[in-house]
Amino acid sequence: AQTVTQSQPEMSVQEAETVTLSCTYDTSESNYYLFWYKQPPSRQMILVIRQEAYKQQNATENRFSVNFQKAAKSFSLKISDSQLGDTAMYFCAFLDPGAQKLVFGQGTRLTINP
Amino acid sequence: DAGVTQSPTHLIKTRGQQVTLRCSPKSGHDTVSWYQQALGQGPQFIFQYYEEEERQRGNFPDRFSGHQFPNYSSELNVNALLLGDSALYLCASSWRLNSPLHFGNGTRLTVT
Numbered sequence: 001a002q003t004v005t006q007s008q009p010e011m012s013v014q015e016a017e018t019v020t021l022s023c024t025y026d027t028s029e030s031n032y033y034l035f036w037y038k039q040p041p042s043r044q045m046i047l048v049i050r051q052e053a054y055k056q057q058n059a060t061e062n063r064f065s066v067n068f069q070k071a072a073k074s075f076s077l078k079i080s081d082s083q084l085g086d087t088a089m090y091f092c093a094f095l096d097p098g099a100q101k102l103v104f105g106q107g108t109r110l111t112i113n114p
Numbered sequence: 115d116a117g118v119t120q121s122p123t124h125l126i127k128t129r130g131q132q133v134t135l136r137c138s139p140k141s142g143h144d145t146v147s148w149y150q151q152a153l154g155q156g157p158q159f160i161f162q163y164y165e166e167e168e169r170q171r172g173n174f175p176d177r178f179s180g181h182q183f184p185n186y187s188s189e190l191n192v193n194a195l196l197l198g199d200s201a202l203y204l205c206a207s208s209w210r211l212n213s214p215l216h217f218g219n220g221t222r223l224t225v226t
Contacts, residue, residue, distance in 0.1 A: 004156075037217075043202060045157070045217035091156050100170050101147070102206075102215065104156030 002027045002094050006105035013082055014113050020067075021077045021108050023092030029053075033095040034068065035102070036077045040088040048090070051075065079110075087112045116141060118218035120205050126224045127195050135190040135221045139207030146188040147215065148180060151202040163188050164210075192223075200225045 003026045013019045025034070036048040051059045051068050058066050063083075067076045079086055092105040119138045127133050139146050145164045149157035159172035163182035182188045186207075192199055202222050206215040 042219060043204075043222075044219045045204060045206070047214060047216075050214065093156075100162060101159040101172065102149075102157070103159070106156050107154075 002029075002032075002096060002099075002103045004092050004094050004103050004105035006092055006108050008108045009106070010109045010111070012111040012113060015082060015084060017082055018078060018080050019082055019110065021079075021090050021092075021110065023075045023077070023105055025073050025075065025092070025094050027073070027094065027096070029096050029098075031097060033097070034066075034075045035093040035095065036064070036066070036075075037091045037093060037104075038086075038088045039091060039107075045091070049077065082112045084112050084114060086110065118143075118205055118207050118216050120203075120218040120221050122221060123219070124222045124224075126226060128226055129195055129197060131195050131225075132191065132193045133195060133223060135192075135203050135205075135223070137188045137190070137205030137207075137218060139186050139188070139205075140216045143207035143209050143216070144186050145208045145210060146182060146186065147206045147208075148188070148190050149204040149206065150174070151204055151220070153201070157204055160190070195225045197225050199223065 032053045034051045038046045049061045063080045065078045089107045091107045093102045121136045147162040148160040151157040162170040166182045177193045179191045202220045204220045205218045
């Protein structure tokens with residue numbers, strides 16, 4: 001069974017700083033997808049960024065980028081020029097296309113301070 | 115374009131009771147998945163419905179059951195509620211089985 005581990009329960013940075021959230025996963029599959037989701041107090045799970053395992057190039061979405069290390073089974077999220085609105089729980093998630101279910105990590109609570 | 119809508123927003127039930135949660139998928143989506151998120155935890159997969167059939171199921175007891183209707187909306191039913199069933203229940207929809215999930219705002223269930 002796949003597992004996803006987020007080793008940082010909480011993080012806190014100042015506005016405009018860069019922050020990196022860590023995620024490791026365990027799988028025997030070669031084809032899969034990885035995601036970072038953001039969950040603000042509104043509770044809605046919002047997709048931040050997605051990475052296909054077969055793509056070597058790291059995904060980027062505006063201020064959000066990932067460092068995908070397939071051999072190390074590591075998938076970190078970097079948030080540049082952090083904003084107050086980035087304050088939220090962040091979840092790393094794994095999708096095995098064959099199983100069709102997301103496996104989530106425990107989450108990292110990120111606080112951006114003014 | 116309406117996103118995923120869930121009802122009710124909050125619900126309080128007593129141990130032993132039964133509860134039904136509802137989900138309408140995003141327009142154009144035909145697949146619905148349900149997740150349980152306990153306080154301070156990541157969501158856990160309950161099951162997924164496509165073409166009105168349960169396609170995948172997570173490690174949840176038979177007390178958890180569901181249904182998908184011809185209009186793609188879905189219900190999650192939980193029987194014989196336990197205190198441990200208190201959680202945020204998230205519904206997610208997608209088009210077919212292999213596209214990005216869109217989540218609703220969830221239903222907060224409290225069992226007393």
